[in-house]
Amino acid sequence: MGRLEGKVALVSGAGSGFGESIAHAFVKEGANVLISDIAVDGGKRVEADIASKAYPGGGSGVFVEHNVTKREDWEKALELAKSKFGKLDIVVNNAGTTYKKQPSMRVTEEDFDRIVNVNCKSIFMSVSVVMPYFVERKQGVYLNTSSVAGARTRPGQVFYGGTKGFLNTVTQGLAAEYGPEGIRVNSICPLRGATGLLEMFSGTADTPEERERFAKSVPLGRMSEPQDIANAAVYLASDEASFVSGVNLPIDGGRLAV
Template identity: 35%
Template sequence: MQARVAIVTGGADGFGAAISDRFRQEGYQVIIIDIDRKKGELKASSGSNLNFLLGDVTRKETWNEALALARAKFGRLDVVVNNAGITGSQSPVHTKDMEEYERTFKINVRPIFCSAQCLVPFMMEQGHGVFVNITSTGCTRPRPGFAFYNSSKAAVSVATKTMALEYAPTIRFNCIAPAVGNTSMLKASIGSGPDSLDRLQKIEDLLPMKRVTQPVDIANAVWYLATDQSSFVTGTTLEVDGGRGV
């Protein structure tokens, strides 16, 4: 049987690395798209069915290259996971500059548009496909200081729901909303000094489950939404947040 194929953006680190590993372990051919060559090549070296594509997911050219790779090497494309994104600095709106605002929407929202534009026609012709887009609990439980991060992730959620209606029943579109995750972005936020554990404890205390989201939590949720286990699920946002959104 021909192996199924998944594209994972930001697949070299954090949530993306765990998602890539889950698909690899399940026998998928995985195309990791990442802008970090060193991390991408290192990740791809960890499994024979991991394939690295250096690229910027805000550019349609990158998505066209990914589709060309999937078609030429594997003859199919089954799953797209739009995981790459940024948080930005925590500060009130009046202190932010236009560059940060535009960069946040460019990196968090534009890939949703570009991936659909480039890949949906192929999936429609193929007769099936799944998109899983990573959003945030910031959509429904916004934290102060992240107004436009929260807004960008809300745009991802609404676009995903709309495309679920546009392309049903052939292609399914769903979102996953993590809480704060144990990734390099969190580590950069809390630092590595003597007070970092105290800062982490304060974050964990805000979550009913008293821990941050682990990459494997997101990988397991993506696997569910990407496979036939969720064949009747489309247009939804699955909260993987330890109760943060309640």
């Protein structure tokens, strides 16, 4: 029996990167997953890939086109979960974005507005639409993809780190506010990983030499991988973590410790 057997989850930004890996891991553990993404091609690719795996005892994956900054898209996604699977148990707010690493005074207003909308406003929309449903059911799990930058913001990504600091604070506040309603809220804080945003975070080309250089700054000697994040997500979303809430969990190979 899978660790998420019988659960229904929505994973935003599931068309690539960390979200894709989380979606696969959830389905493998028995969950039915809404593969939420604004990128239609990526979302449909993940849907087809999950179907082709036919995980033994696993759940299923269904793509939903979803702009996480739009209330109507959240409403549509919640209704799809209820109509297709009968409920929604877990929301993984994984969709996020950044800008290319650069001095903060050179960040454009367009870039700033985008990261605030995608990284911050999306959380507000998620809570506004789904939290009343969770409160009505007296249960539910929120899992947010934050970043180690939310705890230690480094030069060149200051405003991005600020959005993740916002997310860490909101995670703790929501956990305190809605814990009495039976709802758990946690975040995962990954280190820079091998995703489509890697070059944006590094500000340079993704080369073996650049990966090796960065890995040397990590006590465990490597970058994060999407599977590292998925493993943590499965635990925090599962009943094994039934007494874990308000946690911003670094998945960083010990880098915050140095």
